[in-house]
Amino acid sequence: MAELRRRGPAALPPGERLTGGFLHDVRRVVLADGSRVVVKRIGRRSDASGARRFRLGESVARAALRSSVPAVPAYFIEAGDPVLRVGDTELLIYPNIPGTVLSTAEHAIDPALCRRAGELLFRIHRMRLPGRPFVAAGETPLWDTTVDVPWARLIRALRRRTGSRLTAADATLLTHWSEAYAAVLPRLSQRVSVGHGDLAPRNVIVHEQGDAVIDWEHAGLTEPWTELAVLALDWSSNARGRLHGPAFRAALHGYVRNGSAGPPDADALVGRAGRLLAWSLYNAQLALRDVSGPHLERVETTVQLLHVQAESMVELTEWFIQVP
Template sequence: MPAYFIEAGDPILRIGDTELLIYPNIPGTVLSTAEHAVDPGLCLRAGELLSRIHRMRLPRRPFVAAGETALWDTTVDVPWARLIRALRRRAGSRLTAVDAALLTHWSEAYAAVLPRLSRRVSVGHGDLAPRNVIVHEQGDAIIDWEHAGLTEPWTELAVLALDWSSDPGGQVRGPAFLAAVHGYVRNGSVGPPDADALVGRAGRLLAWSLYNAQLALRDTTGPHLQRVETTVQLLHVQAESMVELTEWFIQAS
């Protein structure tokens, strides 16, 4: 769903120091609820939508010129144990040394697969979660393109499959996960499937955790600490189900 052009082909509306994108109003249903997110039929459609985005001939040059990369930086050098101790002391975090060990484990795993995953690049949406898809009479509208840019396609698929197939407690529903991957593959995929993309998804969660942890140390009243703790829980769930997730990913591919 494109934004309106304000003037001279520029979609950005500037009001003082604020920059805005203005989109048409679309009557429909935003797929942001838990019951929508784990529906295999909708997950199948989500996978198809992502495949269509990846196969679009979108220019990469603007993103490359801006210095953008397809994946998130490794967090292997982050002192997670020290960071969590600081969060406990200064922000009242409930995270423990067990969580620090988990973050270290995922950081090392992500650093190991990053060189290989980085070889494949396409332009993606960046946040194709249920909250950013509107179902209306004419079909599906994808909104919130502010994170669009270079991506590793199979990693974005892993992120989508887990986002759409997880219940409110973070547990992954197998039929929904399989449907999301199958929808992507049957509509045409970019390159051969790679189950290491699941580790790439953990890399995204690590980057999000680090970003919010740094903010939580500066602002203990904001939502940042809760975001860190929620994300760490997702990493625990993924670690516990990694064997099954890998089997599903390969099976559906």
């Protein structure tokens, strides 16, 4: 630890770069004593609350572990703080969990795994936590509306500055989803529970003893049916967003069969679109400032997902409200 403080992150071995980590550098590192840990170097964030956001997420992960959810929280490095600040760098250090990180790009979509994912999410939503930590972090259960975003102008700017392939038809789609999300947001916001925030296949490790849930950065308040819609689509879609119906229904069944309160709300599917809109806007703004980064590809991929969802909404809605 003293060497790390003196030399900064350079004191750590280079390590093995791990998959995931859209915003951060994540590596598996072998320490001098032969033990393995996972080190996450927190990337630059859009506001000054990054470390506070991570502390909240880690507090949820520890509460989840106490509630028998197989969470993997970061180590407390000193004074009960999971965030280690070294100069201008902030680090989190996690246990290394041997196993397989799931990815729909690399593994066949498996309804049995989707059912387990739905069960995991229900167990997280069942948790009870005091409200004070969430208020302190300024946490809200859903994403801001994008109804006032000038999508057509934004796409024209992307085409001019980055060579984007997005079109006026894409701007029309984004405007449609923005209006739909703004219409359902007040009602969706009335339901709140504790959630993981990103329970995608890349954040679940399958190992000999079962599952391990990692990356609690976005944990906090959530609208439960919307998080279920996000999970069901993430786990049952391929890399191009094409849906596997039995897997989608299995994820819903894994959640609902554990005793959820009331029938699923199909407006949550529009809530999922709200998340994709927020991610598109965030990356579009970054792409205009940094044309060499991965941001434009993320925008175009996310817009494709919104197209697929629009084409599938009739059957998605039927499956969502008819889940046994």
